[in-house]
């Protein structure tokens with residue numbers, strides 16, 4: 001399937017049943033999400049946005065980890081958001097976490113949340129499902145406050161893992177419309193430089209994952 005046909009219907013079809021087992025199953029292979037949440041370290045009174053928040057599992061962990069912060073999440077799938085809303089309510093976090101259905105490629109946080117900028121934005125295992133992912137990064141960078149950070153974790157190139165594993169993983173991921181972004185480091189570094197932000201990049205778990213922090217220079 002082409003990179004450009006991902007859509008709300010596609011994501012809803014994909015997650016209609018999976019959302020019920022999503023959090024239990026994904027903890028074994030969406031590696032690095034908790035590390036990202038730990039390293040967000042948002043300032044007190046700050047605002048944090050997750051793009052492609054899925055079941056809101058990350059937002060709930062982040063809200064429990066970092067206090068005195070307001071959290072926002074968007075996702076294109078109304079199926080995922082139904083699970084997300086239930087989880088946030090069950091955890092008693094409805095006043096800390098706001099959710100909205102939106103396409104990462106087109107939404108405007110000032111319109112849907114009344115919030116123009118954020119101290120932290122993160123994208124966890126979602127860029128690899130988003131057509132036009134470079135534009136998503138560019139738009140995210142434009143919403144960072146001075147000193148703000150964009151954190152990205154996703155599937156890496158698996159360059160230090162056996163070739164057979166890499167092939168099998170890529171084949172399996174394609175079934176779920178997931179395409180690892182092998183040029184994430186070069187794209188993000190360039191986009192960062194254009195918007196006055198510096199990028200640090202890691203390839204943890206022998207390249208299974210990739211992790212980037214892009215920090216907008218203060219003032």
Ligand SMILES: C[S@@+](CC[C@H](N)C(=O)[O-])C[C@H]1O[C@@H](n2cnc3c(N)ncnc32)[C@H](O)[C@@H]1O
Pocket residue numbers: 006011026030033051052053054055057058074075076077080102103104105123124125126129130131
């Ligand atoms: C693999 S899940 C990751 C969910 C969550 N971030 C996590 O780490 O568990 C990818 C999510 O991205 C969402 N997504 C895909 N394309 C999107 C788009 N264009 N705009 C917003 N969300 C999108 C999907 O609906 C899905 O919930």
